Amino acid sequence: MRVLGIDPGLTRCGVGVVDGEVGRPLTLVDVNVLRTSSTEPVPRRLVTIEKGIDAWLDEFEPDVVAIERVFARSDVSTVMGTAQASGIAMVCAARRGLPVAMHTPSEVKAAVTGSGRADKSQVGAMVTRILRLSAPPKPADAADALALAITHIWRGGAQARIDAALAAAGRRSPA
Amino acid sequence: MRVLGIDPGLTRCGVGVVDGEVGRPLTLVDVNVLRTSSTEPVPRRLVTIEKGIDAWLDEFEPDVVAIERVFARSDVSTVMGTAQASGIAMVCAARRGLPVAMHTPSEVKAAVTGSGRADKSQVGAMVTRILRLSAPPKPADAADALALAITHIWRGGAQARIDAALAAAGRRSPA
Numbered sequence: 001m002r003v004l005g006i007d008p009g010l011t012r013c014g015v016g017v018v019d020g021e022v023g024r025p026l027t028l029v030d031v032n033v034l035r036t037s038s039t040e041p042v043p044r045r046l047v048t049i050e051k052g053i054d055a056w057l058d059e060f061e062p063d064v065v066a067i068e069r070v071f072a073r074s075d076v077s078t079v080m081g082t083a084q085a086s087g088i089a090m091v092c093a094a095r096r097g098l099p100v101a102m103h104t105p106s107e108v109k110a111a112v113t114g115s116g117r118a119d120k121s122q123v124g125a126m127v128t129r130i131l132r133l134s135a136p137p138k139p140a141d142a143a144d145a146l147a148l149a150i151t152h153i154w155r156g157g158a159q160a161r162i163d164a165a166l167a168a169a170g171r172r173s174p175a
Numbered sequence: 176m177r178v179l180g181i182d183p184g185l186t187r188c189g190v191g192v193v194d195g196e197v198g199r200p201l202t203l204v205d206v207n208v209l210r211t212s213s214t215e216p217v218p219r220r221l222v223t224i225e226k227g228i229d230a231w232l233d234e235f236e237p238d239v240v241a242i243e244r245v246f247a248r249s250d251v252s253t254v255m256g257t258a259q260a261s262g263i264a265m266v267c268a269a270r271r272g273l274p275v276a277m278h279t280p281s282e283v284k285a286a287v288t289g290s291g292r293a294d295k296s297q298v299g300a301m302v303t304r305i306l307r308l309s310a311p312p313k314p315a316d317a318a319d320a321l322a323l324a325i326t327h328i329w330r331g332g333a334q335a336r337i338d339a340a341l342a343a344a345g346r347r348s349p350a
Contacts, residue, residue: 043269046262050270062200072254074249084262087221091263094218095225 001156002029004062005149006089007141008070010081011038013049013089014141017060018131018149026150028131029060031142042081049085053092065093066152069102069145090107103151108144111151123147176331177204179237181228181243181264182316182322185256186213188224188264189320192235193306195328204235204305205318217256224260228267241266241327243319244277278326283319286326298322 005012006045013034020026029129036045051172054136057065068090070082093100095156106116112126137143176196182189188209188288188339195201209227211220232240245257268275281291281346299318304324314320 013311037276041269041275044267045276047269070255072247072251076310079247080245084260084265087259087262088266090218090259091221091225094222096217100216100218 001059001064001153002062003152004060005063005145005151005152006067006086007144007148007149008017008068008082008086008089009024009078009141010036010045010085011078012141013052014139014143014145015053015056015086016137016142016145016149017062018146018153022154026131026153028133028146031137031146033139033141042060045081046088047085048156050088053089053098057092057096057098063088064101064152064156065091065157066101066103067090068108068148068149069104071104095098095107101156103148103155107155108151111154112147114128119174120144135154137165138164176239177235177237178324178326179231179235179241180320180329181240181261182319182323183243183257183261183264184253185211185217185220185224185260185315187255187314188227188260188314189314189318190228190231191317191320192231192237193321193324193328194227195327198329201306201325201328203308203321206312207320208316210313217259219263220256221259221263224300225267228264232267232271232273237273239327239331241263241273241276241323242279243283243323244279244333246279255258262334274279276331278323278330280301281331283322283326284307286329287322295319306335 002019005016016031017029018026019029034049039043043087070086090100098151105139107120109123113122120140127143128136177194180191190205191206193201194204209224210221242261245261267276284293285291288297294316302318302321303311
């Protein structure tokens with residue numbers, strides 16, 4: 001499974017592609033941050049993000065797109081731009097018929113560090129270890145995008161195992 | 176000047192086209208509400224809104240798109256969907272190189288009713304009067320979209336008059 005993780009943002013939008021399956025080593029494919037300038041009008045910035053995400057979808061052809069779920073309770077000064085960028089990311093994926101998964105920041109932290117309250121440096125350290133990198137991806141938005149992709153592979157895998165176990169149990173039970 | 180007003184929303188997105196200039200009667204061109212079902216996943220709903228707005232831009236070819244400015248302090252349960260829908264509306268316009276103007280709800284209320292604290296029914300009543308309609312457009316999202324377009328024509332016109340007056344004063348002043 002190939003997952004494009006997107007940490008949405010208007011100024012910095014993290015994008016990271018990870019290949020892998022549960023129970024096997026995961027592989028970093030590519031990671032970067034799409035940047036737009038705060039001196040540009042917001043509609044232009046959103047078009048730049050749209051083009052950037054479309055280019056990543058074209059190049060890496062992921063099976064699924066995992067996007068951080070934004071909450072209205074987040075930092076008021078940036079939450080609207082983050083919500084708009086996440087909407088653009090969703091549309092880019094949905095237009096191509098790709099499944100979109102949303103994971104909350106605490107789900108991502110819990111998946112990669114074991115604690116839903118882990119800080120940025122812990123997430124960066126674990127992403128580095130899980131993907132066997134020589135250094136944490138910088139900036140944090142890049143590491144967060146990879147953490148989202150990792151989370152999706154692991155959570156999706158867990159769900160798939162539960163489904164498989166239930167199906168197997170169903171087959172074994174008397175009809 | 177032809178303005179497409181958009182009152183962004185995930186469940187109901189008001190769209191209304193108004194033709195006119197300051198100081199002359201304004202004309203309703205068309206108004207409607209784009210609807211998406213809450214049973215659909217959000218990415219699909221955003222694609223539906225994108226297609227709907229693109230269809231309006233194709234059909235009516237506005238000179239400018241006026242969108243309601245969303246605030247993070249609004250109703251938490253709907254603000255994220257509203258922000259995402261507004262981002263889609265911005266991108267649809269900006270992709271075509273159309274200017275995008277944002278007006279706050281109180282700017283719109285003040286422009287059409289004289290009071291920034293007017294309620295929905297006052298806005299509906301004034302839209303009906305300004306556009307010489309036989310009844311207020313329903314639902315409120317449709318009236319709000321028209322109020323946005325009216326506001327843009329009137330505010331834009333005021334700014335244009337100030338600019339023209341300044342330019343004229345400049346010409347008249349000794350060089």
